[in-house]
Amino acid sequence: MRTDPIRAARPLAAASLALALLAAGCTGAGQTGEGAEADLDVSTGVTDDTVTIGAHMPLTGPAAPGYSQISVGAQAVYDFVNANGGVHGRTIEYLAEDDAYDPTRTVEVTRELVHQDEIFAMVGGLGTPTHSKVVDFLNTEGVPDLFPSSGALMWNDPEKYPLTYGYQVDYTKESKILGEYISEEFEDAKVGYLLQNDDVGVDSQRGLDMYLQDQAVSVEHYESGAEDLSAQIAGLEREGAEVVVCACIPNYVALGLLESARIGYEPQFITSSIGGDTVTLRGLLSSFAEQAGSGGDPDDFLNGLMTLGYLPPVELGGDDPWVAFLRGVYDEYGGDAPLSNTTVYGMVQAVQFVRALEAAGEDPTRASLIEALESLEPGGPGLVPFSSTGEDRGGYAGGFITRYEDGELEMVRDPAVTDNAEGDIEPAEVDRPLPEDIGPLAQG
Amino acid sequence: MAPTHRAPASDARPDTAGPAKAATATRAGRRPALGHPLLRHGLWALAALAAVALLTAATGPVTDLRVADVGLHLLAVAGLQLLVGTSGQVSLGHGAFMFVGAYTMALLVVNLPAVPLAAGMAAACAAGCLAGLAVGAATARLHGPYLAGATLMLAVGLPAVALRFPDLLGGANGLAFTAIGAPPALSGLVDDTQWRALVVWTVALIGLVVLATATRGRLGRHLRALRDDPTAAALSGIPVGRARVTAFVISAGAGSLAGACQAYVLGTATPSTYALTLSLVLLAALVLGGLGSLWGAFWAALAIVYVEVAGTELAHALELDTDVRNNLPVVFFGAVLIIIVLAWPRGVHGALSALGRHRSTPSQTGDS
Numbered sequence: 001m002r003t004d005p006i007r008a009a010r011p012l013a014a015a016s017l018a019l020a021l022l023a024a025g026c027t028g029a030g031q032t033g034e035g036a037e038a039d040l041d042v043s044t045g046v047t048d049d050t051v052t053i054g055a056h057m058p059l060t061g062p063a064a065p066g067y068s069q070i071s072v073g074a075q076a077v078y079d080f081v082n083a084n085g086g087v088h089g090r091t092i093e094y095l096a097e098d099d100a101y102d103p104t105r106t107v108e109v110t111r112e113l114v115h116q117d118e119i120f121a122m123v124g125g126l127g128t129p130t131h132s133k134v135v136d137f138l139n140t141e142g143v144p145d146l147f148p149s150s151g152a153l154m155w156n157d158p159e160k161y162p163l164t165y166g167y168q169v170d171y172t173k174e175s176k177i178l179g180e181y182i183s184e185e186f187e188d189a190k191v192g193y194l195l196q197n198d199d200v201g202v203d204s205q206r207g208l209d210m211y212l213q214d215q216a217v218s219v220e221h222y223e224s225g226a227e228d229l230s231a232q233i234a235g236l237e238r239e240g241a242e243v244v245v246c247a248c249i250p251n252y253v254a255l256g257l258l259e260s261a262r263i264g265y266e267p268q269f270i271t272s273s274i275g276g277d278t279v280t281l282r283g284l285l286s287s288f289a290e291q292a293g294s295g296g297d298p299d300d301f302l303n304g305l306m307t308l309g310y311l312p313p314v315e316l317g318g319d320d321p322w323v324a325f326l327r328g329v330y331d332e333y334g335g336d337a338p339l340s341n342t343t344v345y346g347m348v349q350a351v352q353f354v355r356a357l358e359a360a361g362e363d364p365t366r367a368s369l370i371e372a373l374e375s376l377e378p379g380g381p382g383l384v385p386f387s388s389t390g391e392d393r394g395g396y397a398g399g400f401i402t403r404y405e406d407g408e409l410e411m412v413r414d415p416a417v418t419d420n421a422e423g424d425i426e427p428a429e430v431d432r433p434l435p436e437d438i439g440p441l442a443q444g
Numbered sequence: 445m446a447p448t449h450r451a452p453a454s455d456a457r458p459d460t461a462g463p464a465k466a467a468t469a470t471r472a473g474r475r476p477a478l479g480h481p482l483l484r485h486g487l488w489a490l491a492a493l494a495a496v497a498l499l500t501a502a503t504g505p506v507t508d509l510r511v512a513d514v515g516l517h518l519l520a521v522a523g524l525q526l527l528v529g530t531s532g533q534v535s536l537g538h539g540a541f542m543f544v545g546a547y548t549m550a551l552l553v554v555n556l557p558a559v560p561l562a563a564g565m566a567a568a569c570a571a572g573c574l575a576g577l578a579v580g581a582a583t584a585r586l587h588g589p590y591l592a593g594a595t596l597m598l599a600v601g602l603p604a605v606a607l608r609f610p611d612l613l614g615g616a617n618g619l620a621f622t623a624i625g626a627p628p629a630l631s632g633l634v635d636d637t638q639w640r641a642l643v644v645w646t647v648a649l650i651g652l653v654v655l656a657t658a659t660r661g662r663l664g665r666h667l668r669a670l671r672d673d674p675t676a677a678a679l680s681g682i683p684v685g686r687a688r689v690t691a692f693v694i695s696a697g698a699g700s701l702a703g704a705c706q707a708y709v710l711g712t713a714t715p716s717t718y719a720l721t722l723s724l725v726l727l728a729a730l731v732l733g734g735l736g737s738l739w740g741a742f743w744a745a746l747a748i749v750y751v752e753v754a755g756t757e758l759a760h761a762l763e764l765d766t767d768v769r770n771n772l773p774v775v776f777f778g779a780v781l782i783i784i785v786l787a788w789p790r791g792v793h794g795a796l797s798a799l800g801r802h803r804s805t806p807s808q809t810g811d812s
Contacts, residue, residue, distance in 0.1 A: 029549075029564050029624050029708070030557025060759070060770045098760065103618060103714040104706075108509060111637070115505040129617040133712040136622050197607065198616040223607060224616055225716075 038142025040367040045120030051087070051357065051364070054095040054113035055124045056134070061100035062225060066250050066280045066342055067126060069335075070149060071096035073346030074124060076333040077326075077354065080441075083333075087357045087440045088364075094350075095119065099130055106130040107137075114141055121146055121369060124167070124349045128152040128199055139163045144366055146356070146373070147349050147395065151274065152199055153420055156394040165373060165388045166395035167349060169310050171200055172420035174272050174399050175207030175247065178308055180425050181401055181413050182243055182270065183211040190217040192241025192267070194232060194256060196248055197221040204247035204272060207420070217241055222252060229255045237265040246271045254284040257301040269305050270401075276307025278404050279314060279340035302404050306412065310384050310399040311348050314339055315409040322348075322381040325435040348381045354440050355380065356388075379431040383415045394420070398428055485656045489649035496645045505637040509709070510749055512641035516705040518745035519648040521730050522655050522738050523698025528727070529735040530659055531691040532671030534588070537579070537595030539722035540602040541696040543715070544568075544575045545703030547606070550619040550713035561624060565647055565704055572700020573693050580692025584685045587674075599723040603715040618714030623707075644705045651698050656738055658694060667691055725777070732781045734791025743792040751777050 045052040057071045058064050075094055082091040095117055097109035106127075113119045114137075122138055125131045126149035135154070138145040139161050147167030148155050151174070155166035182191060191212050195201030201221055209216070218239035220232035233256060236244055244260075244267045246253055253275035260267065275281075285298035312320040314327070326347045330339045337343075357364060359372035378385040384398040398417035402409040415428035436442040496515070500508045524538045545568040552564045559567075583594045606613040613619065625636030634642070658664060666687045669677040678684045707713045725748060733744030755773030762772075788795035 028556075028558035029561035030553040030559070030621060060756075064770065098756065102716060103712050104710055104717045107710045107712065108506075111509055112506050115637075129714060129716070132617060133620050133710070133714070136620070136711065140622070198610070202610075 038140065040142055040370065041365050042142075043120070043363065043365045045118050046090070046364060049086075049090055050093050051090050052093040052095065052117060052119050053121050053123045053353070054097060054110075054117060054119040055122060055126070056099040056106045056109050056113075056130060057096045057124075057126050058101040058130075059096065059098035061102065063101040063127065063249075065284070066277070066340075067149075069280075069337060069340055069343045070124065070126065070346035070349070072335045072337070073330065073343035074350040076330050076335075076343075077347050077350035079333040080329045081354055084440070087354060088362050092354070092357075094123075101127055101130060103130050103133045107133055110134040110137065114138070114143055119143065120364075120366070121353075123147055123353045124149050124346065126150065135161055135164055142366060144369055144373075146353060149345070149349070151203070153203055156392065156420075158391060158393065163370065165393040167352070168345075169273060169308075169384070169396040169399050170394055170420050171203035171247065171272065172207040173394070173397065173418050174308050174310075175204040175245075176210055176418050176420075177207075177399055177413070177416050177425055178245055178270060178272065178401070179208040179211030182245065183215065185412075186215075186243050186268065189215065189242040189268075190240050191215040191243045191245065192218040192220065192236040192239060194220050194222070194229075194236065194244055194246045194248060194252075196252070197223050200247050200274070203420075204245075208245060210422075212245075222248070224249070226252075229259050232256075233259040233263065233265065236260075236267065237263065241267055243268045243270060246275055248272075248275045250275050250277060250280045250284055254281055254288060254301075257281075257305070258285065258288055261301055271305065271307045273308045273310060273399060276305075276309060277341035278302060278305070278307070278409075279338060280342055281305075283340075299406055303406060305404045306401055307404070308399045308401050309341070310396040310415075311341065311344055311382050313402065313409050314341055314344055315404075315407065321434050322432070325441070326381075351381055351438070351441070352376075352386070355438055358439050377431070377433065379433055381432070383430065383432075384417055384428040385430045398425075400428075481660045482653065482657045485653045489653050493642070493645055493649055497642060500638045500641050501634075505635065508637040508641045510753075512637075512644040512705070512709045513749045514745045515641065515645040515648040516702045516709070517726075517729075517748045518741055519651045519705065520699050520702035521726055521733065521744040521748075522652055522741040523695040523702070524726055524730050525735070525738060525741045526655055526659060526667075526698070527691050527695035528730060529737070529740070530664060530671065531667035531688060533688060533691065534592045534727075535595040535692075535695070536592050536720075536723050536727060537598035537602075538695070538699050538726050539718050539720070540595075540598040541572050541575060541699030542703030542706065542722065543602050543713075543718035544696075545572050545700030545705075546707035546713040546718065547613060547619070547703075548572075548700070549704035549707040550621060551612075553621045553623055553708075554619055561643070561708070564708075565701060568704030569697045569701045572703075573697040575700070576693040576696020577689065579696065580689040583692075584688050596720075596723075599720045603718050606715040614713075616715060618712055618716075620712050622711050640709050644709060647701055647705055651701055652738060655694065655698060659738075663687065663690060728777070728781055732784050732791055734793030734795075736790075737793050739796075740791055740793040747777075747780070747792075751780055 059068050078092045078094045081087060095113060097113060099105040099109050121144040123146045128150045131148045131150055135145060145164040147165060151168045151171045153170050153172060155164050193205060193208060193216060195204060218236050218241050220235050222229055222232055229252060246256060246269060253271050257269060281302060282298040285301055289296050312323045314323055316323050318324050326344055327339055330343060356369060356373045356376055360369040373388050374390050376388050378387060380386050382396050383400060384396050387394050387397050398415060400411060400415040401413035403412045416425050417428045418425040496511060500511055520542055527533050527535050548568040548571040549564050552559050552567060579598060583591055586594055607615055626634050626639035666682045669682055670684060670687055674684060729744035729748045732747050734740030752773055755776035758776060759769040759772035784792060
């Protein structure tokens with residue numbers, strides 16, 4: 001068959017014609033406009049005896065070790081509340097859906113939660129790369145988006161995301177407190193930054209630079225997913241950094257500690273809150289040592305580590321009423337893994353939701369939940385105030401710094417609060433209620 | 445991993461979207477009632493689109509999302525089919541073209557919101573074709589494992605571009621946006637998710653019609669001749685390099701469109717989505733579905749979407765240790781792939797068409 005050039009061109013012509021037809025009927029792909037405001041006066045997900053809430057969580061995948069404990073902790077609190085009569089007689093059904101820390105899956109499971117499971121609210125969706133892909137969707141659908149498990153600044157944006165309320169201290173606030181502490185306590189030391197190469201690193205560096213501009217000698221980045229930190233640690237050593245501030249997740253704090261021990265480099269490590277859970281770090285250090293075939297006590301690496309926190313650390317044990325209470329709940333309803341600060345993170349998230357749900361009244365609607373949240377007392381289990389008002393919904397507003405030594409924590413910087421702009425750092429004043437002051441928790 | 449399907453060109457049935465009988469009729473020189481292959485493929489595509497519309501009308505938003513997912517993977521695998529199944533070039537970098545499409549789409553929506561969706565799709569397709577041209581031209585002399593290795597580097601390296609330019613491409617967090625939903629005129633009739641599924645299938649089916657028509661025509665014949673014996677093909681006057689590059693360009697365009705569809709449906713483009721695993725899954729699914737036919741691409745797309753869902757659900761149902769759970773979906777997919785390829789070396793489509801032939805055999809023997 002001879003080829004007719006016109007015929008050969010036809011598929012192309014047809015395709016372009018079809019596309020042109022489509023183009024003619026379309027407005028701009030990004031011009032979504034202001035849709036009708038979602039109706040909040042509904043109680044989707046609330047039945048006579050249950051309230052269904054959901055979260056996307058990395059139960060498998062790269063972020064699962066450590067972070068999968070968050071939903072275990074939250075579930076333990078809900079189980080405890082449910083076993084003791086629930087909130088206004090309703091039990092809480094908590095659906096933690098696995099997104100494997102993959103944004104594509106986050107979008108899918110979130111739509112499943114909203115459309116199929118019809119959740120009342122999203123509570124504690126985990127991760128910046130993941131949650132940032134559904135925050136628009138949740139706000140458009142009118143689903144309250146409470147306490148994302150991430151310190152990104154974007155959750156505190158009432159104009160853009162009226163239904164989103166932050167939880168974790170944001171990366172800039174905590175690094176301001178770290179920066180000020182280092183500039184005061186290690187006045188003449190050369191400082192190196194070890195930063196995760198995404199918004200965690202960018203937002204943290206902004207805070208650190210406010211206080212450490214003159215002392216910083218080296219900034220090293222790692223990609224999330226990298227296998228080792230030898231280049232970064234060598235870079236910090238070469239520049240002679242005596243203090244290393246690490247805005248890293250636990251995996252990389254552990255790698256950094258091991259790598260510097262390996263090359264005989266001994267700076268003072270200070271980590272931000274996301275990498276500072278010493279229980280998780282101990283587990284990681286043991287498993288890395290096991291893989292390398294060497295024994296050794298994780299404390300050899302951990303001793304002297306300083307970390308920023310805002311929730312009561314489990315190391316405080318019975319000295320803190322909330323740690324004692326949460327440990328009791330976890331022992332009865334939690335998993336087999338030891339109670340870690342990451343678990344406490346999930347448990348406190350659940351406590352804060354239970355408080356808001358109780359305040360939302362006998363017959364909660366999404367609107368009454370939001371209203372209750374905005375008038376929530378700023379004191380809770382945390383050691384710094386918690387902000388969820390109409391204008392400032394940044395969650396925990398600051399932190400304290402501790403030093404680790406053989407399983408004990410010493411407070412080296414008392415709780416302080418600040419903002420994520422030029423504002424000062426001030427001592428935190430918080431009126432912490434006791435667990436028995438909170439209705440649904442007291443019934444036990 | 446290399447295509448073992450080396451049927452002689454004359455035997456490689458060029459039926460794609462159309463039924464086998466019509467294809468046989470054309471080959472015999474008789475024009476069937478439906479005339480030109482493009483017209484026939486177009487009618488099939490319209491029928492398929494109507495079926496998708498009915499399906500999405502009957503189901504909820506979650507299924508709509510899955511339907512859209514099948515559609516875009518179908519397009520991606522069909523593009524790979526032309527490259528691997530028809531021209532015999534093994535590419536391990538198809539996911540990289542999806543990356544190109546997804547980021548083109550995302551950048552347009554984020555930075556130029558006034559650009560219509562169809563123009564965005566066209567731009568993504570063009571960007572993909574350009575990338576395909578560059579890669580195809582650079583690798584035209586490579587074959588077999590050398591080509592696989594070169595394209596492998598593409599899949600490994602390209603997503604890192606997003607990390608290199610965090611201000612423009614959003615770094616590891618990627619880009620997030622909301623793309624336009626159902627037109628206001630249709631509000632109440634179709635919801636946003638359903639509309640997006642229909643848009644994806646429209647794009648996918650247009651792409652399939654182009655692919656099917658190209659496979660049926662002169663290019664397809666050239667590629668099959670090349671696949672079976674490059675020397676003989678060159679001796680008969682087929683421009684080897686040009687045909688191979690053309691296959692690469694078309695295939696990359698299809699992959700890029702699929703990526704653009706994915707970005708549009710999910711409202712995001714993130715580097716981790718387009719990691720090496722994606723490219724490997726596309727190729728593995730193609731082998732599972734069946735090399736050499738667009739129906740194979742369809743089974744492959746179903747497998748990509750639903751076998752993974754089944755694997756994940758199985759992993760959670762069994763309440764296993766995290767390390768085991770992490771790997772179970774992949775192992776599950778691998779096991780399904782091995783079983784299918786062992787039982788039916790020509791994949792699901794090969795098995796089904798063998799079954800079809802088996803059924804029709806008794807009546808034919810009865811006739812003769």
